[in-house]
Amino acid sequence: MRRRLIQSTLAVVLVVIAVFGVSLVLVETRTITESARERVESEAVRLASIVDSRLLVEEKVTAAVLRDQVGEDRYVVVRLPGRAPIEIGDKPEGDVISASAPGEEGETVTVQEPRSSVTREVGRTLLIIGLVALLAVIAAVLLAVRQANRLASPLTDLAETAERLGSGDPRPRHRRYGVPELDRVADVLDSSAERIARMLTAERRLAADASHQLRTPLTALSMRLEEITLTDDPETVKEEATIALAQVERLTDVVQRLLTNSRDPRTGSAVTFDLDEVIQQQLAEWRPAYRSAGRAIVTSGKRHLRAVGTPGAVAQVLAALIENSLMHGGGTVALRTRVTGNQAVIEVTDEGPGVPTDLGARIFERAISGHNSTGIGLAVARDLAEADGGRLEMLQAKPAVFGLFLSRTPPRKSRDDNRQTVR
Known part of the structure; x- marks a missing residue:
């Protein structure tokens, strides 16, 4: 050129x-x-x-x-x-x-x-x-060489940027050359780099979330299957198989929620459900793990509460909190339910040393952990809670008390939603 x-x-x-x-x-x-x-x-x-x-x-x-x-x-x-x-x-x-x-x-x-x-x-x-x-x-040759360098060097630089994007390096370079047409191309490449970076981040985040969220349910499912292989009692086999099928359904719901949340964290399928059913299901799923650790998990508080949200997402949030107490807490873990205003609250607490002071409110940030864990569980749990219109907060640091707040009133449908329902 x-x-x-x-x-x-x-x-x-x-x-x-x-x-x-x-x-x-x-x-x-x-x-x-x-x-x-x-x-x-x-x-x-x-x-x-x-x-x-x-x-x-x-x-x-x-x-x-x-x-x-x-x-x-x-x-x-x-x-x-x-x-x-x-x-x-x-x-x-x-x-x-x-x-x-x-x-x-x-x-x-x-x-x-x-x-x-x-x-x-x-x-x-x-x-x-x-x-x-x-x-x-x-003078014309010198001017031509200068103009050629001024135009050719940015084009070479833009070609290198495009090659970097193609090779998987989406970092934008934010370089401008003083030529409107070339600056426009640089703007488009930087925008594409940022979009690719967001897509790659979302994919890595989905992979990490899926690995974290599916680890415990798969372990529990494998334990059920082992129970089936070790027993000859048809009733026990039937009971364990029923529980295993329920766990498979929850796994499917976990995957679906992860995929939905990765595309749009605000997307939810909130319904009115019974909190007791979700809590009892989590107790039944986690008791073997706590029993193996020589610890107990109990529930208390107000019964027969109904809340608005996605049962599968609420179950995942509770599972993250219960697993967090199992790994980092100590003593008995208690799930307490109460009502505050128009919200149903599920508190998860244990008798451990609590959250370190240097973590504080950063406990919900990704890759933040005080015990060399992945630091993903609480971040995913907060995202899931917010996707259903609820919120997850740390109410107390020592001992650790986490509260899941869920609305008790179904959201009003807009006129557009009513029109779509009528259609």
């Missing part, structure tokens, strides 16, 4: 120089020639007037008298009536510029100048024009 820009600029300059240079040479040559002819004619008229003035006062006209009046490289012939011609200077050879002027006393003065003097003057003019043209070509 650099070569093409330089060649095109140089070609334009050469064409301009050729067109205007040839015209200028022709005009200057004609001007110099006409100027030389006018000088010779003026010289002849001047010498004729000198001869006239001397003849009027009856002074002698000789070559010695007129020699000082004749310019260099000029040949003058003065013809007087009845006398021999008076010659001044050397007669030029070859082509000459000649002019004659008659006098009042009958004399004639002829002045000749060799055309070589005109040729020399034309040559000097051509040399000056050639030097100017050469300087113009050099």
